[in-house]
Amino acid sequence: MEGMEDLEGILAEIETAVAEMERLKETNHRLMRERDDAIIKLQDYMESRPRIETPPSSSANLLYRKYSLNDIKSATGDFSEHLKVGKGDYGVVYKGEIEEIAVAVKIRREDGFTLDQQIFHQQMDVLRDVRNLHLVRVVGECLERGCIVYEYMVNGSLADRLSCKNGTSPLVWHVRVRIASEVCSALHFLHSLKPNGILHCSLKPENIFLDEFNTGKISDVGMARLLPEDLLIKGNIAYLDPDYLRTGEFTDKSDVYSLGIIILQLLTGQQALGLVRKVSQSLETGHLDELLDPLAGEWPFDQALQLAYLALDCTAASRQDRPNLHPTLTNTLDELHATASAIVQPASTVVQPASIVVQPASIVVQPASIVVQHGQQRQVPSLYTCPISHELMDDPHFAADGFTYELEAIKEWIVSGHDTSPMTNCRLDHPNLLPNRSLKSAIQEWKEANCNPGSTS
Structure with a gap:
């Protein structure tokens, strides 16, 4: 009977962990949506400020505008072959620079078709106001040459x-x-x-x-x-x-x-x-x-x-x-x-239920990371832990591999000479780090609800 009670207790713990995993999956989806909305709002805010107050540092700071043919020639080195980066159905694509910001300039192919200027205008009027994290942003047009200017995608x-x-x-x-x-x-x-x-x-x-x-x-x-x-x-x-x-x-x-x-x-x-x-x-x-x-x-x-x-x-x-x-x-x-x-990335994406190791006469439950609150142990959602230090994060940042790490941990990893991802062992395309503010806010809320001052993971 005692063995059955132990088994029932373990199964109850598993059910609780699975329920917590589902809750955190919903939290993860919510955080992703909030991140997307925050980036869009930031772009809109940057565009609404006077240009003199916001020296351009990225394509998000370029206000949509209509360019002259001379502007386009200047941006692309007069359509230099060295700056040609692609060719598609619509035309040729050049890498260019406007206001010291890299852009992609798509130029209508001369041998292809006659551009309907009215439809072109209508299309640009629609695209000018469409903003989403997963759409390449249109930053301008040149009707004189049928050009469309996009933000430049480095990869x-x-x-x-x-x-x-x-x-x-x-x-x-x-x-x-x-x-x-x-x-x-x-x-x-x-x-x-x-x-x-x-x-x-x-x-x-x-x-x-x-x-x-x-x-x-x-x-x-x-x-x-x-x-x-x-x-x-x-x-x-x-x-x-x-x-x-x-x-x-x-x-x-x-x-x-x-x-x-x-x-x-x-x-x-x-x-x-x-x-x-x-x-x-x-x-x-x-x-x-x-x-x-x-x-x-x-x-x-x-x-x-x-x-x-x-x-x-x-x-x-x-x-x-x-x-x-x-x-x-x-x-x-x-x-x-x-x-x-x-x-x-099991240590930082979704909580993992307690793992079960089946042995001939026993079931062993291996606990996850914990914090202590009022003398009781609390399981730390693995969404909130750093995959390098395995500790609750204070300042989560995205790295080039798309994973989130504690800032100091990933900085130390990179500074120590590593040029590969700690998670995949693939080469990191760059050492830049981006704050994961949505996750930071969620961690702070969780800590306030579950951690005493000075408690550690």
């Missing part, structure tokens, strides 16, 4: 990173899961805009860009309206909704189809054409593992399997058979992202 396009262009380091699997979630979030934002949602209609890895923290951002929003149909189809055939090719009509499920193809590419690293058939066959024969991109590291097979089936649902031939972007896709990808983070 280039997703297409470049999947092919490791110029020797860039590959994207590890959990970052790919996060990017899929971020792209889905951006699409949901666009589709939900009032009074009229915006469809992308030209989503592909070449139109998804990564900032210094490899945060995914969608570009070329609405550019499909400026392209002749033959150019649009030619440049996007592998990503275009089959129903659009039959009916000529874009819907929200057209963007869902494109997202599905991109998820398959994140999984496999392969070209888009024929990829749906390849992945379908690999699932039928039980050989999905042979298709997974080895450059991404060792995919947890359950994660890869869920993503593959989700992507195939998105790429169903008929729109009616595809899942809704929200809540089905957004919630599923958010959960896969949270699970991926927990796998690679």
